[in-house]
Amino acid sequence: MNPRLKIIFCLTLSVLISAIQATPCCGEPPENSAEILKHASLEYRDGIPILRLEGSAYEIGYQHGVLLKDKVRQANRQILGYFPKKIKVPVLGKLVFNFILDRSYRKMAPHIPQEYKDEMRGLADGSGVSLKNIKRVHAIPELYSTLCANGVFFGKATRDGRLYHLRNLDWNREIGIQDYLCLFAVKKENAIPFVNIGYVSFIGSISGMNAGGISVGQIGSETKDYTLKGTPMPFLLRQVLEKSGRLEDAAQIILGAKRTIGCNYVFAAAEEKNACAIETTARHAAVFFDNDPAEKISSFALPMENSVMRSDFAVDPAVRDLQTCAAGNPKKPGLEDPRGSSAYDKRYLGQAEFAKKHFGSLDSALMMELARTIAPGSNVQSVVYGFPEFWVATAKGKARAADSGYVRFSLSELLKNE
Secondary structure, eight states, X not given: OOHHHHHHHHHHHHHHHXXXXXXXSOOOOOTTHHHHHTTOEEEEETTEEEEEEEESHHXXXXXXXXXXXXXXXXXXXXXXXXXXXXXXXXTTHHHHHHHHHHHHHHHHGGGSOHXXXXXXXXXXXXXXXXXXXHHHHHHGGGTSOOOOEEEEEOGGGBSSSOOEEEEEEEOOGGGOGGGGEEEEXXXXXXXXXXXXXXXXXXXXXXXXXXXXXXXXXXXXXXXXXXXXXXXXXXXXXXXXXXXXXXXXXXXXXXXXXXXXXXXXXXXXXXXXXXXXXXXXXXSOEEEEOTTOGGGGXXXXXXXXXXXXXXXXXXXXXXXXXXXXXXXXXXXXXXXXXXXXXXXXXXXXXXXXXXXXXXXXXXXXXXXXHHHHHHOOTTEEEEEEEETTEEEEEEOBTTBOGGGSOOEEEEHHHXXXXX
């Protein structure tokens, strides 16, 4: 047989075998399901669902699945239905896509903490969506990077010295995840209470803040140094929210993890009035603080006092040399200048110029204006953290998230700590 035809035949056979393997839809509801649900509640504010969850990992997953059952099913179906359309293989598109997700998840699975596997199982049992389809959704972020922006400003940079953290999530709006925005106010056993600004049917974190004032954000930073044999980024951010009482705790979780894809992480600690950016690949990481001398060796970095800003390119030479994002080319000697890319010109330089212009006057209203200034058309979600408050906006119709109106929330009210 022709070698190329043999490869195609083997792949197709593997896909078909995977597809016909029996997989139960979901497990049986737990005997104490009524008791589990007593600790959860659902309400809506300006159209945004607020889901309060409390209990063990399995229990909060089960609560999520039961209370948002219809939306979990819709979201899972919509997300998994989008990508096969992009695979130009008639009939087999869905099977090929699912095969890719299943294989990817298997590589990540040994590095996913058991508590998150338990939560996904609870989500499947509560919603009736198969556990396999729940896992598939959680494999997608490592295969399809987000392109975002983060900026933290505090001390002399802000009007009242308060720390503000802007987190713009820019992704593919055609997928439709903006229709499934949900605030999860979580009191999990043996974890710091937190709010996950996430999406129905997905337990990982992309944005969020915990009761200690630690806020999180990230930017996908494509690199040639990546692996799927590590802990997926959304689960690392969940760990940061659940386990970080200080900025140092958050940094150590990322630095000590077996990482997968390239990411720039931005964390802020409202009580400490401090922030850091962590530039990563699978095997390299560099930490930066405000006005960091290490940034000054780069001709394109713009370090500022009481300010930490990032888009997807890296300042650290070792990390930047491996990047393919923002005009990076690991095959060429030397470090490629990101200037001229939208990541630099709009999402990074735009922050720096705005912050410099309004230095000493930044507040929540100006942070929202900054979000609008730098948001591309793919802006799906925009969050302004100002502990103990935060403001959330989501894309609506053709409007970017930053243009769609922000809804104010109180962390203490959501976690019922008043």
